[in-house]
Amino acid sequence: MTEDTWGSVQNDLLKTVGQNNYLTWIEPLKFADCRGGVVRFEAPSSFVGNWVARNYREDILHHLVSAGVEVKRIEFDVAKLAQAARQVRPKGTERTMTPSPGDVAMDKPVPSASLQSAPLDPRLTFSNFVVGKPNELAHASARRVAEGGPVSFNPLFLYGGVGLGKTHLMHAIAWEAQARNPGLKVLYLSAEQFMYRFVRALRDRNTMEFKELFRSVDLLMVDDVQFIAGKDSTQDEFFHTFNALVDQNKQIIISADRAPGEIDGLEDRIKSRLSCGLVVDIHPTDYELRLGVLQQRLQDQIAAGETIAVEDGVLECLAQRISTNVRVLEGALNRLIAFSDLVGRRITLDLAHEALSDLIRAHDKKVTVDEIMQAVAKYYNLRMTDLLGPRRTRTIARPRQLAMYLAKTLTTRSLPEIGRRFGGRDHTTVIHAVKRIEALCDSDPQISEDVRSLLRTLEN
Numbered sequence: 001m002t003e004d005t006w007g008s009v010q011n012d013l014l015k016t017v018g019q020n021n022y023l024t025w026i027e028p029l030k031f032a033d034c035r036g037g038v039v040r041f042e043a044p045s046s047f048v049g050n051w052v053a054r055n056y057r058e059d060i061l062h063h064l065v066s067a068g069v070e071v072k073r074i075e076f077d078v079a080k081l082a083q084a085a086r087q088v089r090p091k092g093t094e095r096t097m098t099p100s101p102g103d104v105a106m107d108k109p110v111p112s113a114s115l116q117s118a119p120l121d122p123r124l125t126f127s128n129f130v131v132g133k134p135n136e137l138a139h140a141s142a143r144r145v146a147e148g149g150p151v152s153f154n155p156l157f158l159y160g161g162v163g164l165g166k167t168h169l170m171h172a173i174a175w176e177a178q179a180r181n182p183g184l185k186v187l188y189l190s191a192e193q194f195m196y197r198f199v200r201a202l203r204d205r206n207t208m209e210f211k212e213l214f215r216s217v218d219l220l221m222v223d224d225v226q227f228i229a230g231k232d233s234t235q236d237e238f239f240h241t242f243n244a245l246v247d248q249n250k251q252i253i254i255s256a257d258r259a260p261g262e263i264d265g266l267e268d269r270i271k272s273r274l275s276c277g278l279v280v281d282i283h284p285t286d287y288e289l290r291l292g293v294l295q296q297r298l299q300d301q302i303a304a305g306e307t308i309a310v311e312d313g314v315l316e317c318l319a320q321r322i323s324t325n326v327r328v329l330e331g332a333l334n335r336l337i338a339f340s341d342l343v344g345r346r347i348t349l350d351l352a353h354e355a356l357s358d359l360i361r362a363h364d365k366k367v368t369v370d371e372i373m374q375a376v377a378k379y380y381n382l383r384m385t386d387l388l389g390p391r392r393t394r395t396i397a398r399p400r401q402l403a404m405y406l407a408k409t410l411t412t413r414s415l416p417e418i419g420r421r422f423g424g425r426d427h428t429t430v431i432h433a434v435k436r437i438e439a440l441c442d443s444d445p446q447i448s449e450d451v452r453s454l455l456r457t458l459e460n
């Protein structure tokens with residue numbers, strides 16, 4: 001392999017990972033050498049090297065192989081990296097699930113007749129999972145299942161939008177259950193992998209073996225079950241596997257992006273089976289959860305030996321502005337750290353705007369207090385003067401509280417300022433309104449629906 005080959009592989013990677021990721025992670029890598037099937041790169045810092053090793057190793061390997069390079073392994077030449085880097089797992093060789101968190105050994109191909117689980121990510125444990133209101137119930141139920149004991153709800157069905165922590169919780173359950181009971185046969189896989197294994201068993205005419213293997217597990221976890229919607233024979237097999245395990249009182253955990261009843265193309269009998277245990281929704285993140293995740297991720301980096309100084313207000317700004325999901329949020333923080341590392345500047349608000357202009361701009365739709373009042377008044381069919389005036393009847397006071405809550409959540413106005421805008425009210429009234437609406441969002445489905453729908457109106 002030559003530098004030219006790396007140049008053309010970089011071009012391919014640009015198309016796969018997108019320009020921003022490319023500039024941050026791929027471009028700074030320098031090809032060092034290729035010996036005995038090991039391609040070595042030099043990363044400008046351990047942070048960049050670690051991140052690339054974790055997130056782009058497979059992509060780089062794939063493109064190198066496609067470019068005709070005979071490569072078995074990739075290494076990044078940064079001192080600290082050697083400990084953290086995981087060896088590349090050649091496609092089609094998965095590992096049996098015996099490692100404990102932190103185990104980063106080379107995976108060996110396993111014979112086809114053994115129980116194979118998809119690899120577990122050592123970072124996805126309960127201790128790395130930040131708990132907040134939106135995921136409190138999901139976290140508590142996941143913990144309960146991981147602790148073992150009598151099966152109280154079967155299956156546990158976790159659902160929620162992308163990047164909100166479903167896979168994280170499933171991996172955490174697997175690690176915890178294994179740590180508590182090393183003999184437990186835990187099988188974690190995506191619904192897609194379930195289908196491929198089933199199809200392979202059909203092709204190789206060993207469906208009996210497939211059935212036996214799947215029915216011998218103690219804990220089955222299937223991620224992204226919506227994938228099997230519309231795939232009839234896979235659904236059929238899944239249904240029988242599911243029933244056999246439930247009959248044996250074995251725990252099943254399923255995740256999806258929607259509630260069972262809302263997955264189009266899923267057979268009714270499966271929907272009803274999936275709904276008969278505990279169905280838990282992971283809600284979209286709130287500001288506190290996002291800030292908690294950012295703080296924890298920063299601490300993790302510092303604990304791993306990185307020297308990172310972040311100016312006050314930067315994490316708060318990211319948590320406020322980037323509200324899509326945790327994955328995007330984590331990516332933003334890492335990009336920011338890498339950027340500061342590369343340009344040798346401290347992490348300030350200015351740097352954050354520079355490094356994350358695309359993300360921040362996309363979430364930078366500025367909403368004013370006036371717009372919020374108008375939207376709320378229109379939604380509840382009130383006049384603006386009602387929101388500003390003194391009347392305290394529920395039909396007016398509640399929308400007013402909701403408008404204050406939105407003003408606090410969506411703008412950077414201070415509490416006293418918001419109070420002043422709402423007819424000269426005191427800041428304690430605003431605090432009370434925010435707390436009240438937060439509590440009602442949990443207990444009153446109508447209010448939480450009103451909030452969601454107003455957020456949609458205001459953010460678009």
Ligand SMILES: Nc1ncnc2c1ncn2[C@@H]1O[C@H](COP(=O)(O)OP(=O)(O)OP(=O)(O)O)[C@@H](O)[C@H]1O
Pocket residue numbers: 124128129130131135160161162163164165166167168169257293326327330
């Ligand atoms: N509460 C949380 N605390 C810490 N990290 C979190 C939390 N929620 C999500 N994450 C992180 O965000 C990223 C995305 O989470 P995960 O892959 O579990 O999402 P998902 O819900 O399975 O999404 P998808 O539907 O796309 O598969 C992971 O790196 C995960 O560790």
